[in-house]
Every structure is written in structure tokens, then in C-alpha cells.
Amino acid sequence: MPQADAKTTALLDCLAGTPAPSEKLEALIYPLLDLLADITGLSSTYFTLIDEERQVQTVVYARNIGNLIIPEGLSVPWCDTLCRRAILEGRRYSQDVATHWGDSMAARELGLCTYLSEPVYLLDSTLYGTLCAASDEQVTLSPEVIHYMSLFTQLISRYLESERLLQLVTTENRILAHHANTDPLTGIANRRALVQGLEARLQHAALNGQHLYVAFIDLDGFKAINDRHGHDAGDRFLIELAQQLTRHCRKDDLIARYGGDEFVVVRESHTDTSEQAFRQYLEELTAGQFHICDDIIDYSGASVGTITAKPEQHDAAMLLSLCDAAMYEQKKARRHDIT
Template sequence: MDNDLRQLARTLAHGDDFESVVRPLLALIKRVSGLPSVYLTFIDKNAEEQRVLFADNDSAMVIGEGLSVPWKDTLCKRALEEGRYVTNDVPGCWGNVKAAQELGIQTYASVPVHRVDRELFGTLCGASSVDVHVDESVVELLHLCSELIALNLERHSRTLQAEKRATVAEQRLNKVDLASRITSACLAASSLRVAVREVSQLLEQDTAWSKVDAFRVSGDALDNLSDANDHSQLLAQQVLEGDQGALQLIIKQQEQPMLWADAEEQTQALVICSGSQVEALILIFLQADIADCGDSLYLLNSAVNSLSLLAAKLDDHARLEAANQVLQQHALHDVLTGLPNRRYLIEALDDKMSEAERLETPLYIAFIDLDGFKQLNDDYGHDAGDIFLQRFTERLVGVLRGHDLVARYGGDEFVFVGLGSPDDDFSVVSAQLVKRIREATSGNFELPEADLFYRGPSIGVIEWQPGDMHDADVTLSHADAAMYQDKRRRRANPDAS
């Protein structure tokens, strides 16, 4: 007996679950009482039934685990109502109880098992088909075991609650970690397409939904980023073509960035947008009502906000890049003619010299001055002069080869730069170049106020060879000097040009 008690004490102290505590108690009661069947029941008041949870039986009487009987027709209910814990004459006391009749119970013992809050949990019972003497010590043992079971129920309940709180805390930490990883992915991303795919893959780790599909939006078209099926594609398209007022509200105010793609299917659409348009959609196929997914809802809000901030940042960056390109275009190009300006020419000529050195080929620079341009402005006005410059530029550009460059150097001055060949004859090449330019830019020009016959510009051509001074300004000054020689020649002999 002492060994049994010591073993029981160890079991109660270290039992991992409810069953491991109850079974040794049942074995002890069975051994002390002599009753062939001892069992613990649970009373389900809502279902109005009593169910055997655990039992310790001899062959003399077997009351099986899982046996369920209506609560109103049980010996336990009679015993509790009458305060009778033991009877040796069940047929005489409660002969009308069907369960007792079927089992042939003669001796019966039962004590209630209450939770710590005194709510009835069930009963601790013993039964025999023959008369068994059950004295007060057995009843005391039953009450003691009932209290031990009640204490273990409380301990088990608190353990379950603690485990539940720990599970909830772990789930929340997991969601916080996911939200952090989503934010980090968006902060590090340089492409919205890549970020949307990565975020959708991270969201798939949450068990609140069964499926996540992602789409990049380009105009009215959808780029499938997650191998979504046709049904998902259709839902996403319906979101884009659906309530335009709701979409515009999301775009302008970033409010409620989640819409129902299909309420019956419990499918939410996360709308990712920049400051001007919808950029992407993520479809979330929920496992439960979204109202019951508070922590997961926080995760979705975090994801859509991070992605929308990224979309807005990339959109702003694209706009800034476009503005910078326009500014750079204006900084390096002439507004009137669209040609590269003097600043661009200096930088480009330096690159051309490096290229000529690498290829060991000459470089030809032609300095072009529009003779009579001041008089044209005086006679026809500056607007006509601007139009003439534009028409002149069109003709000049027409003589360019693939790698040639022409720039507006000043008010009525232009510069042509082109690569030659190692075996070129400068006198031949320069004459051909002057002839091409002059033929293209001479003749009739139709202006708004009049038709003008233009006799062509003055042109000075020089040859720059690898090994010559690598200085764009000096080289251009030599070409400018050559142009003035041509200008003096043309003035001295007007018919020659």
C-alpha cells in the first residue's frame, strides 16, 4: 500500500496529462474498494448526457470507456440528488434506472467531481454486480481522489491556457517578423515587380489563407507573377474593371487598400498603387472570416502599405529621372534647333579625339558660319531668322553619316565633326565635305514672309591627326581660323562660291 501511495504521489507530481493522473487513481480505488469496475465520467449539460472517460475493469463487470447514457437516466444523478454515496441494493433503491438494469449493478458508489470553481465536471464511480462491502474509508478515498482530480483539472486547464497564450504570442511574433521581413524587402527593392513577387511568397507563410496570387498591372493588362490559374486571373481583372470610384479613392488617399475580389469565396484583393495609378494586385484566398483574423489583417495592411510606399517612391524616382533627362537635354542642346550645343560639343570632341587615337585615323572638323544672317534678321525679322536656322539645320543634318556630329556653336555658327580613314587624302576629303555641306545648305529657303535664295555658308575644314594636341578648344580655334580664310576668299571672289 505504501508503495502504491509513493507511486501515486510521483504520478500526481509529474503527470504530463490528465489521463496519466486519473488511471493510477482508478487502480488504487479498485484495489482498496474491491469493486470490479471503477470509472470517471464527464457530464455534458448541454447535450444532457453522461460519458465514461476512463475506466478500470475486471472481467466480473466491464463498463467501457466512451459509454454514453442520458443524464436523466443515471445512477449518478440519483445519488447526487439524494446525497447517497454508496448503496448495496441498487435494484431496491433505483430499480427503474435502465442503465443499472442492463448492467446488473448491485453495489454502487459515486462521488461528484467539481472543478475549482465548484462547477460540476462529472463523477467518480465504482460498481459491482454482486454485493461488495464499501466502508467509510473507501468513501473518503473516493472524495480524496475526486479532489485530486479537480486540482489536476485546474492545473491541466491552466496549462492549456498558458500553451494557448504562448501559441498566440508565437503567432503574433511570427506575423511581426513577417511584417518586418516584408518591410525590409520593400526598402531594399529597386523593382516593384520583384518586390510584389517576394512579398506574396512571404505572405504564403501565414495560415489564415490558403492561397496567394500576385499580379503586376500595366495599363489594363496583368502580368502573372505567381503562376495563378485562370480563375484568379479573372478575379484580378474584375477588380481592375470594377468599382472605379473605390480604386480612385485608394489611389488618391491610400485609404482601405483592400477590396473584395469575391466575398462568397472569401477572397480579398490588396491594391498596390503609386500616386497616380494601380501598380499591382495581390489576391488573398482566406481560410476564415477576415473579421476573425485580426493579426493577419495587420500583416496584410503592413504589406500593402510597404508595397504602395515602394511604388510611390519608384514612381517619383521615374518622374525625377525624366525631369533630369529634360534638364540635361536643355543643358546640352540648343532649344531652337535641337542640335547639341557648345558645351556638348566640347565634351564630345574630346571623346572623338580619343576614339581617333584608338583607331589611328584622322578626325575632320568643319567650322560653318552663316554669311549674311545678320542682314536676314534685319530684313525679315528675328522670327524669320529663327525659322531659317531651323530649316538650315534640317539640311545640314541631312549630310551626316552614322558617326558624324553636328552642333550649334553659337548664334549663326555650326561645327561638323567626322572620323576619316587612315589612307585619306586631306585635300580631297575636305573638298568633298565642303561641297556636300554647301550644296545641301545653299539655294531657296521658303520663309513665312518671303522666299529666300541663300548662297551658302563659309566653311573651314581642318584635319586632326592622332598625336596632335588633345585640346578641343584649341582645335576648334584652328577650324574657326580656317573658316575665316574661306570667308575672306568668298568675299574677294563672290562668283567662286
């Protein structure tokens, strides 16, 4: 009768008491299938997934060392599998399948004689799958060996739960990071993301011997829009302006709402443009007709101040300050032109 030796027993005890690491499920299952074959002496060990909604059971991982072959990828109707009948009847082990489940066509076709199955449940009692071992020969298993089968399924269940919690935490962190770096009104980067992104681009430009163009945009006359059309229209105008920038700037441009009616666009230098051309393009981009709340706003454009940033001379805070000052110079020039 196959029994686990002292070394295997120690290893199993260690596995059963240790949380599973965050890695692919197969990295856990395959060693367990090898151990299961060692301690049971059964020729096929395999792990299945159960889709109760579709009523399908699928062999995902398998080890075969004898004449009995349980292939990976095999899918069978769940309603008539030995695993389901074993769960319903409370009989997880049989050394004479023909006696207990002689009417099973699948068992007859495969030539199953000895069969061992243990369900894998999640913490919410959802049936996830089964861990199985089978042979075309009659093999007697001790209660100790069957107990280890139960430990294996507990280990798998703990692994699955740890993975589920890890994915949940990862998703929540991703959502929190998105909210922390996104302007809630316009959906583009906020000031925090702007500073971080600008610092990263400065470092990248320094490594590649490039420079950056940084534009500070202030929406002249925005208060008048609010006063005449209402704050809802003002908010809609900010959203439309952000979408205009996003649609027509380059994909690798960093576009952010600095605050209020102020936006910043950061662009890596290219030979096909210049700082002046960059500024003029943004001025033209912010001007035109905007259809807001069933009304049309004829907007003459924003004041745009630009700086050519040299990574060895500037940091993010200095650049934004210089850009802000350049924008105010443009604002004064525009007022002078109007008067």
C-alpha cells in the first residue's frame, strides 16, 4: 500500500501550513499533482475547473505516468461526472469504481478502477473545481493519504483566495491612483499628476539630450462665461476645452488641468516644430465656437505662455512658475492689442 515517507510527510505539512505565494496557479498545482501521485500510487492525477452555469467540467492540469491517460483540456458535461456524483453521495474515494458507479459511461470508457476526488471550495462556498487521482488498477489508500488530499485542496483554496484578495487590492489601488491623479471635472491629469509627469519627462529628456516645451494656458474671459451662461455652462466649457486639447494635441503630450481655468501642456521637442509654433497652435486650438448647453459661445482664445525647458537647468516647480509668468506677459500683450 503506497504511503508517504518521512521526507514527503514533512514537505506536505510545510505546504499545508504556508500561505501560497503570488504566482501562476500552475506553479502550485503541478508540484501537488506530482506529490499526489507519489503518496497515492495512482497513475493519473489532475485538477479540474467547474463551470456550474455552463454545466461543464474541464481538466486544466494533469500528470499521467501509466496506461490511464486523463488529457489536459478535456471537457465533459458536469451533470454526469464522477466528481459530481462523489460530492452528492459523500463518497470521495472508491477502489472499485465498477461496483459503486458502474453506470458511468465515462468511467467505463476510461477504464477507471480506483478513484479519489476532493472538491475545491472558495471561502464563499463557491465550488471552484476538483483535485482528482485515478488508476486503471485497484489501489487501496489509507485514511492518512486521503487526509493529505484534503490538505491539498485547502492549500489550493487558500491560494485562490489570496490571489483574489491580491487582485482586489491591486484593482482598488489602481482606482485610487487614478482618482488621485485625475481632475474630477475634465478627466485629464490634475496638478499632482502634472508635477510627477513633468519631472519624469525632464529626466527622460536629460538622458536623451532633448528639451521640452511647456505651455501654460489661461482662459481669458472665463468669468464672463460663468456670469452670462451660468456655472454649469462654465463647467461644460472647461470639459470641452480639455477634450479639444486631448483630441488635437499629440498622443504623448502631457495635458493637465492646473486649477480653475488654467491648463498646462508639455511636449517633447521635435524638429518639426518650435516653441513659437507650439504656442500659436495652442492659441488657435482654444479659439472658436463652442456649443455649450444649447448655446453657442464664440471664444477668442486663451492666453498661452511657453517655455523651452532644459533639464539641466529647470525642475518642475521652476518651469511652471516661469510658464505662468510667460502666460501673464502674453495676457498683457493681448489686452494691449485689444485696447
